[in-house]
Amino acid sequence: MMSRSYTNLLDLASGNFPVMGREKKRLPRVMTVAGVISELDDDQANSVSSDVPSSIVQDRVIIVANQLPVRAKRRPDDKGWSFSWDEDSLMLHLKDGLPEDMEVIYVGSLRVEVDVDEQDDVSQILLEKFKCVPAFLPPDIHAKYYNGFCKHHLWPLFHYMLPFSANHGGRFDRSLWEAYVAANKIFSQRVIEVISPEDDYVWIHDYHLMVLPSFLRRRFIKLRMGFFLHSPFPSSEIYRTLPVREEILKALLNADLIGFHTFDYARHFLSCCSRMLGLEYKSKRGYIGLEYYGRTVGIKIMPVGIHMGQIESVLRLADKEWRVQELKQQFEGKTVLLGVDDMDIFKGVNLKLLAMEQMLKLHPKWQGRAVLVQIANPARGKGKDLEEIQAEIQASCKRINDTFGRPGYEPIVFIDRPMSLSERAAYYSIGECVVVTAVRDGMNLIPYEYIVCRQGVSESESDSASPQLKKSMLVVSEFIGCSPSLSGAIRVNPWNVEATAEAMNEAISMNDAEKQLRHEKHYKYVSTHDVAFWAKSFFQDLERTCRDHFKRRCWGIGLSFGFRVVALDPNFRKLTIDAIVSAFSRSKSRAILLDYDGTMMPQTSINRTPSQEVIRIINSLSGDPKNTVFIVSGRGRDSLGKWFSPCKNVGIAAEHGYFMRYFYLQNFSKKVALFQV
Numbered sequence: 001m002m003s004r005s006y007t008n009l010l011d012l013a014s015g016n017f018p019v020m021g022r023e024k025k026r027l028p029r030v031m032t033v034a035g036v037i038s039e040l041d042d043d044q045a046n047s048v049s050s051d052v053p054s055s056i057v058q059d060r061v062i063i064v065a066n067q068l069p070v071r072a073k074r075r076p077d078d079k080g081w082s083f084s085w086d087e088d089s090l091m092l093h094l095k096d097g098l099p100e101d102m103e104v105i106y107v108g109s110l111r112v113e114v115d116v117d118e119q120d121d122v123s124q125i126l127l128e129k130f131k132c133v134p135a136f137l138p139p140d141i142h143a144k145y146y147n148g149f150c151k152h153h154l155w156p157l158f159h160y161m162l163p164f165s166a167n168h169g170g171r172f173d174r175s176l177w178e179a180y181v182a183a184n185k186i187f188s189q190r191v192i193e194v195i196s197p198e199d200d201y202v203w204i205h206d207y208h209l210m211v212l213p214s215f216l217r218r219r220f221i222k223l224r225m226g227f228f229l230h231s232p233f234p235s236s237e238i239y240r241t242l243p244v245r246e247e248i249l250k251a252l253l254n255a256d257l258i259g260f261h262t263f264d265y266a267r268h269f270l271s272c273c274s275r276m277l278g279l280e281y282k283s284k285r286g287y288i289g290l291e292y293y294g295r296t297v298g299i300k301i302m303p304v305g306i307h308m309g310q311i312e313s314v315l316r317l318a319d320k321e322w323r324v325q326e327l328k329q330q331f332e333g334k335t336v337l338l339g340v341d342d343m344d345i346f347k348g349v350n351l352k353l354l355a356m357e358q359m360l361k362l363h364p365k366w367q368g369r370a371v372l373v374q375i376a377n378p379a380r381g382k383g384k385d386l387e388e389i390q391a392e393i394q395a396s397c398k399r400i401n402d403t404f405g406r407p408g409y410e411p412i413v414f415i416d417r418p419m420s421l422s423e424r425a426a427y428y429s430i431g432e433c434v435v436v437t438a439v440r441d442g443m444n445l446i447p448y449e450y451i452v453c454r455q456g457v458s459e460s461e462s463d464s465a466s467p468q469l470k471k472s473m474l475v476v477s478e479f480i481g482c483s484p485s486l487s488g489a490i491r492v493n494p495w496n497v498e499a500t501a502e503a504m505n506e507a508i509s510m511n512d513a514e515k516q517l518r519h520e521k522h523y524k525y526v527s528t529h530d531v532a533f534w535a536k537s538f539f540q541d542l543e544r545t546c547r548d549h550f551k552r553r554c555w556g557i558g559l560s561f562g563f564r565v566v567a568l569d570p571n572f573r574k575l576t577i578d579a580i581v582s583a584f585s586r587s588k589s590r591a592i593l594l595d596y597d598g599t600m601m602p603q604t605s606i607n608r609t610p611s612q613e614v615i616r617i618i619n620s621l622s623g624d625p626k627n628t629v630f631i632v633s634g635r636g637r638d639s640l641g642k643w644f645s646p647c648k649n650v651g652i653a654a655e656h657g658y659f660m661r662y663f664y665l666q667n668f669s670k671k672v673a674l675f676q677v
């Protein structure tokens, strides 16, 4: 029996979910030009074939992310909200890489909860002043979608944590998945309100919105749509434990281009598509494409970068705003190692503390001289495992400071509060080395930020007493996305505490000339591969992948997450019923090959036995001496033989032709020899 919640989910995925919250009328920027609707079957109702050229209106991109790049604050008088751009948002930064005349619209949620009766006004202001379209998720859906499915299922799994016990990660909970689907649908509704499908590109971001491509594709078959995953994509051995593994893969494949930070993440994704969906990929002149029902879904590998302009403008102010000199005094005579991490279970903060402890033990010369300043941004998730890690971190800090501390010296300085970029820049200026020991991280831009801050900007150089500041050192985990691009960093396996301790010692003991060389190399890379470079490269590939979209003949088929677009060569013509009937009547001898699932039985049917009506039709077809009728299926010979025992003149090719039976009284025989070369 299909559970109630499951049928609702099918409803959701097929676009029939009751609207939660207000439904507004769609406000397209230009009228959508109607395509030519081919004669359609019911399940092809979305098929639009259009040879209409793109409209003269300039291109526009709709960036969809879990969070809008705006900050919202309640006014002090409690009358409404005030909004400002979130200058730290990657979604805002990526604009720099898009074509100059391209209009950008954002769709996403706000970090604050807005009362239902304020939502219209808030939407209006955000659209007019920020070109932002807020997706308001009802609180219960938001909690289950974000804290539930995103943070308790996908986030741990994508960082290689399996839910072995209810407290760690969390066992799969279908209601959380349903909320995830419902939330993605709400995002899709906001996109649909503003989209002009023939002019707009849609660029979807991150693991929060992995099923959104399906909702949009169902609605707009030819929409030009890209997706970028900011988190890691795990090995197929991890991913395949996810009960909704196929749904998510199929939903992503409704995008035109799927992007990853590293080659490994893309490789894992391709293995999943091959192992779970049987899809092949091709690599041609540097482009990777997955063949999917006549469409080629592009795979893009390009790590994100930082926003040079933002960091440089902060650097011009850093000396004034944040008392770099004071910090210098505070840590005078000390060698500062620096850590900057979100408080998250995968950041390996405790492993870093253990490595520091080990370094002080193994290299006592650093006792009284080396300090690890660990900055921890507030946690974004919740849960027992996070509480455990926090307790461990606290205990380690205390133990290390009790053991090695002395008056005027604390080896660990733990700063547990959010820190602005300008304050971080002040810390970078005193940090001899940045240490990242995350056990998994999609990318991690802290090393990049550190390198650019250490380079400084020309104005501050003239103020600076010592131009030797242009050196930096990095100890980075080999399990994070930025690791392959930092060839001058000392790479460590953070689980190996002793090796990390040695790497930290090596980093701070290295001579200045070597540090400068490594810094120079890193700076060259980081400053040229910034966020604009990344966005430009992704967008160019998206344009290229979608170039012939409007020339192709496409049909949307399949239900729920099985929905996909079948793209055919422009010369392909669907046979009309009249043409089939006339050819049928004229022919003297006919071979009729019938598939089973999806032809004789609906694909989603729980009852697999053919109905009496099917049997009657087959018998009537095979009763005509001009017809040779075969059922061709991947199903086993036993079930097919049993189900079609009332059909005397029907042949069966079972298990994809491995077993053949010519008519009822004959036994099945193997056909292996036919395929042997």
Ligand SMILES: O=P(O)(O)OC[C@H]1O[C@H](O[C@H]2O[C@H](CO)[C@@H](O)[C@H](O)[C@H]2O)[C@H](O)[C@@H](O)[C@@H]1O
Binding pocket: 066, 090, 150, 230, 231, 304, 342, 380, 441, 442, 443, 444, 445
């Ligand atoms: O905590 P969330 O709201 O679910 O967001 C997840 C994280 O998103 C951002 O990090 C991710 O993207 C970065 C840029 O591509 C990448 O460097 C990082 O490795 C990814 O995890 C955000 O910076 C984090 O604070 C969020 O936790």
